[in-house]
Amino acid sequence: MNYVGSTNMMKVHIIGDILLQGKGTNNVSAFGTALHVTDAKDALNKLEDGEIIVVKRLGREFMEILDKVAGIIVEEDEMSSSVVIECAAKDIPIIYNATGASTIIKSGCFITMDPKRGIVYSGRANISY
Structure with missing residues (x-):
C-alpha cells in the first residue's frame, strides 16, 4: 500500500568494533594503520x-x-580551513571532534574511518554507502 508522504526505510548494518565517534568531513x-603525531x-x-x-x-602546517x-583523525573541533579544503579535493577523510582519540586509538593498530557517520572502527570494517 502506498500512502501519501510515506517513505521507504533501509537498515544499514556494519560489523566492526566502534572505537570512537566524532564528526566527518566527507563520504x-x-x-x-594509525599513527600518533604531535x-x-x-x-x-x-x-x-x-x-x-x-x-x-590540525593546523596549516600539515x-x-x-x-x-x-x-x-583530530581530537579538537577546530581545524585549518585550508587543510580541510585540500583534503576534500584529494578525497582524504577527516574525522574531527574525536574526543579521546589519542588514548583510545593506539599507534600501529589497523582502523577504518567512516566519515559519513563520524565513526572510527577497529580493524577493517565493510562500509558501503
Missing part, C-alpha cells in the same frame, strides 16, 4: 604512505604531508 571511507614535523619524520594520522589539532595520508 570517502579509509582504512590503514605536529607536522613529527609526521614528516614518522609517516609512511597510506597511514591514518591521529592528532590533537599541508605538506597530505599526499601521504589515507585519513586524519
